[in-house]
Amino acid sequence: MSTKISFRDVHKSFPVKGGMFTALQGVSLDIADEEFVTVVGPSGCGKSTLLGMAAGLVEPTAGDVLVDGSPVTGPGPERGVIFQQYxxxxxxxxxxxxxxxxxxxxxxxxxxxxxxxxxxxxxxxxxxxxxxxxxxxxxxxxxxxxxxxxxxxPQVLLMDEPFGALDALTRVQLQEQLLRTWSQERRTVMFITHDVDEAVFLARRVVVMAARPGRIHTIVDVGLPYPRTEEIRLSPEFGRIRNDVWHAVYHQDALTA
Structure with missing residues (x-):
């Protein structure tokens, strides 16, 4: 399967009082055509900054962001962006x-x-x-x-915590609705979330990020079949993968993460 979105050794720094803040450092990631990838990690790890680069809303300090092999130089109609606010x-x-x-x-x-x-x-x-x-x-x-x-x-959907402000039941319903829609349309999806259950339920791969500086900690393959159902959400295999992602997010060794 061909690569749709590619981050190549991406860095992003912002000026702050007294120096520079490194939001992202050395991020390299390929997302395949029609793949559903979720990105999860602690606050301040640069998840939204990474998505903003794919959307063409944030320019990297160093490195390259490509869509279909072409550099991202700004927003484009082939990339739809959905934020938490409607x-x-x-x-x-x-x-x-x-x-x-x-x-x-x-x-x-x-x-x-x-x-x-x-x-x-x-x-x-x-x-x-x-x-x-x-x-x-x-x-x-x-x-x-x-x-x-x-x-x-759009060929690509970039979603920045779109269900983050919703109640738990509505959130689950919209996760299932989104997967039904994706199964019909098969677009490439990059989905940012703080919710580990949501990250596992939706994705083929979960990208776990670490903070200070923001970088990829690990990538977890989700070997669960589509369509994702309530039975899958309650299965032992889902629980095992969820625990792997949870520990990767919340038990990162500060010295080696």
């Missing part, structure tokens, strides 16, 4: 919010409507297409944000 326009309906990103394309109005309706249906919001965001639950708002990203037909 960033919906409150005066627009679900359908109009999803159509908004398509206004910058050369598509006809009919094709924009078709793409928007397909994306809305994918995330299970067809019955709420004419609703305003203020009438939606937090989980529904996030599904609307995901539909807006899908409508532009």
């Amino acid at each position: 960033a919906l326009f409150p005066w627009l309906t679900v359908r109009r919010n999803v159509e908004f990103g398509l206004k910058l394309t050369s598509l006809s109005a009919a094709e924009c409507r078709h793409r928007a309706e397909r994306a809305i249906d994918l995330v299970g919001l067809a019955d709420f297409a004419d609703a305003l965001p203020k009438t939606l639950s937090g989980g529904m708002k996030q599904r609307c944000a995901i539909a807006r990203a899908y409508a532009v037909d």
Whole structure:
């Protein structure tokens, strides 16, 4: 399988009072086409900075970030970005919010409507297409944000803790919804999370990062079949992998991590 996203010896430093802060140091990682990768680690390990580089929102101090072998020089329509905050326009309906990103394309109005309706249906919001965001639950708002990203037909989805502000039940439901959508669309996904269970449930590989400076601590292969079900979440194998990731995140040796 070909490489979709590549980080090559990436470094990122920020000026702070009295010197420089190293957010990332020597990060190298390849993410395959159509692969679902989660990135987990302690606060301050540079997870969001790494995703921002793939999105073209953050420039590395050193090293290269490539998508399909070409350097990332800024944002692009082939990369959809979804943040924890929904960033919906409150005066627009679900359908109009999803159509908004398509206004910058050369598509006809009919094709924009078709793409928007397909994306809305994918995330299970067809019955709420004419609703305003203020009438939606937090989980529904996030599904609307995901539909807006899908409508532009990106090859890559970059997701920065998209379910972090949701309650536990809604979070689980959206994890399952996201995997159902991914199984139909098969885009490349890089998903940032603080939640170890979420990281294991979603991914083919879990990238565990260490902090100060931010770097890759270990990568855990998740040898669980798709579709991921509640039975898989409760299985001994899931528990074993979860424990491996948990210990890698929270029991890192400060001298050798």
